[in-house]
Amino acid sequence: MPSSGENVVKDKPDFHTGPEQDSNLHRSPADSLSDASIHEAHPGGLSHLADLVRSLSSRDAAARYREEAADDGIPDRNGRREGKEGSQFADREIISWEEGDKENPHNWTHVKRNRVLLTTMVLIINSTLGSSLPSMAIPYMAKEWGVTAQEQMPLPIATFLMGFVLGPMMWGPLSEQYGRRIVVVSTFSVFTIWTLACALAPNWPAFLVFRFLCGAFASAPIAAVAGVIADVYADPVARGRAMAYFMATTVFGPLFAPIISLTECPQGFCSTSIGWRWTFWIGLIYAGLTFIPVILLPETYAPVLLARKAAALRKRDPESNVYAAAELEDRDLKQLVTVVLTRPMRMILTELIVSSVCMYLALVYAIFYMSFQAFPRIFQDLYGLSPGVTGLCFLPIGGGCVLGLPIFFAYDHVLQRAQKTGKKWAKQEEYRRVPLACLGGPLFVVSLLWLGWSARPASGVPFVVPMLAGIPFGLGWMLIFMALINYLTDAYELFAASANAAASASRSLVAVVLPLATGPLFGRLGVAGACSLLAGLSALMCGIPFVFIWKGERIRAGSRFCAELRRRKGVVEGWKEGARESERGGNKGIMGM
Incomplete structure (x- = not known):
């Protein structure tokens, strides 16, 4: 017994x-x-x-x-x-x-919870690094295999992101059904195998198939980690900070990947004898090192x-x-099949919060991936920079993302102080995260206009000026993602993995399609026109966080998942209060108070 x-x-x-x-x-x-x-x-x-x-x-x-x-x-x-x-x-x-x-993940020690968080951060770099790993190496792969059609050049990244579309729709719900660890460890193991296959690919079609499979299995952490963080951090403040660190990590994989993929470039930073395949060998080495903490990841799912x-x-x-x-x-x-695996799609179709967040994040995410084709057009074609220096032009984006962390923590401090003093606005759920997106959205729009209209070498504008547009770009991108991903996690808690799976799949789908139009878009409209169009679309999406603040409580009241969560919390608090009253010798029934 x-x-x-x-x-x-x-x-x-x-x-x-x-x-x-x-x-x-x-x-x-x-x-x-x-x-x-x-x-x-x-x-x-x-x-x-x-x-x-x-x-x-x-x-x-x-x-x-x-x-x-x-x-x-x-x-x-x-x-x-x-x-x-x-x-x-x-x-x-x-x-x-x-x-x-002590076995309840909510009661784990700070050291154990932080170890779980660190493992997820190390893990996610594999997924995001893999997404853009061949970005600067594509011309050399195409040359080796005789691929000349320009329409096929975006496919190594597009096929990976196609896997990102389908994968989260399975891995997120499955992690809510069978646990986080089995999903994370098994998918990461298979991802490592397909990364090895990319390094040994015999031809272009096989390589594209391997990239798709890499993306499908690399997408598991994108969906499951939100659930892991919700599992171990019961306090919304601690959970929000953990998500902020995690989101800041996600951006560095895609930014470091173009630098790694320059290993075969004559004008890059490494010897030409290394070859483009070393792009994937380096990714495989990092995956091998990551496997050590991943295999030690404990199960966090309470059921x-x-x-x-x-x-x-x-x-x-x-x-x-x-x-x-x-x-x-x-x-x-x-x-x-009918309930678990359909949950992310049902959330997109019936949950206004999820569908709105999906639309906004999809556009921002797609523009981020369009930059991997836009930057060579701007800094190589217009300014004549070498591929190596062009790869370094992505670093200001990373710097902007890092700047998002102190802003996040500063707002967190302001919010807590307002809650302690009983400010009415601080009690509204939407004010916990969403105002960060209200700041990040306009910054993202300004960065696109800055990039497009300052890239004028004929007017004597040095390349550093458009390059510095990456700072508000990264800052806005990070604030939008930290705010809205945290908002999804807070709003759906137990179903955070499915909600984030829906967001991940939708933004990956747009990130597959929209970058395919980068060449024609910049070719017909020019750098200034293309960036202005993207800025205009981003400006339209800027209104979504403001609508959340304005009508968020009403929207959540109409949500099936949010309504059940709110009712559960009320019942649990009532039951606990009744239990405490009973222990104090009260004569009232637990629920008959």
Whole structure:
């Protein structure tokens, strides 16, 4: 049987103190969580398909939060759990976290949580480095394999990003179903294999296939890490800071990759004898070094940890009947395909926050990848710089991204001070992160105009002037991403991996398509015209964060996932308050207060 160190719910008493009423005050906590807020379509209203999708999202959210309630030790009315096909498991003991349980990731030491964060930062560099790794080496690959069509030149990056489109739609939900570690470790292992395949590619078609597979498996951390951070950081402030460090790391992979890919360039920084294949050998060496901390990454997903604990207790005592709540949930193929794997797409279609964030981040992300083709046109074609120096022109973008961190922390300090003094604005959820995007958006627009209209060598403007446009570019890019990715994570918590998978897939899709138009765009409009067009599109998207601040609370109220999360938090707090009152000897029922 379980030792005194485990918290087990068995035959919990009925906490009802009076007859059945509609009010949640007279209902058990888990019962309150189990009711999905399903709104039937009115005649002439939403289509049957849209109504079905919304209903499925409501049930999905309610079921997951009900499971989370059991993990936290909150009983249902009869201390029982619904299992497959509606059968009751009245004889099952449901294990849950104790208050202050050291095995709960929320209670891990600062050292252990920071080690997890550092591992995710090291891991994500592989994904982002791989995305643009061959950027400056493409002409030399094409020359070796006789590829002459200009339309094929963006394909080594585009095929990788195509993998980024499809991968997160699987890895994010799967990490919420089977745990973070198995998804991260297995996908990283396969990514390493396909990186090796790129280094040994015999021809252009095979190379493009290997790049696609690299992207598909490299995309797992993009989707899963938001869930990992939500797993180990319960406090929104600490979680936001962890996400800020993670997001700052993501930008350096793409920026360092063009420098690495100059290894074969006669005008670069390394000997021509090294060859373009060393671009991927260097990436493979870094992946090998990364594998050491990745293999030591602990599982962070609470349902999986509780399931392991319950299995260990049953193994120790075969007569025990201890189970985790997750073990009594449906885990069949039908549920996996219809509910789990469709979750990111359903969130894009039915969650206004997710779809708006996806649109904005997709454009900003695509413009970032367009710069890998735009910079050679500006600094090599206009200014006549060598490929090596052109690669260094990306570094101001990294500097701008680094500047985003102190701004993030400074705003965090201002917000906490306002919350302590009871400022009304500081209590609104949107003010926790979104104002950073309100600052970053205009900076991003200004940077594009700066780059486009200052690149005038014929007028005597030195290359350093457009190069310095990278500082507000990186700063704006980082503030937008830190604000909106954190906003998604805070808004969806348990479903953070799926929400971020939706955002990752959508922005990667646009980043595949839009860079293909870089050549024709800059060729027809020129540098100033092309940058002005991109700045105009970015200016239109700038309004999204302001709308969130204006109507964010109303938008979240209409969200199936956010509504269930808000209700869960209210029920949990009510249950905890009732438990504390009971311990103080109060005569009121736990939920009948």
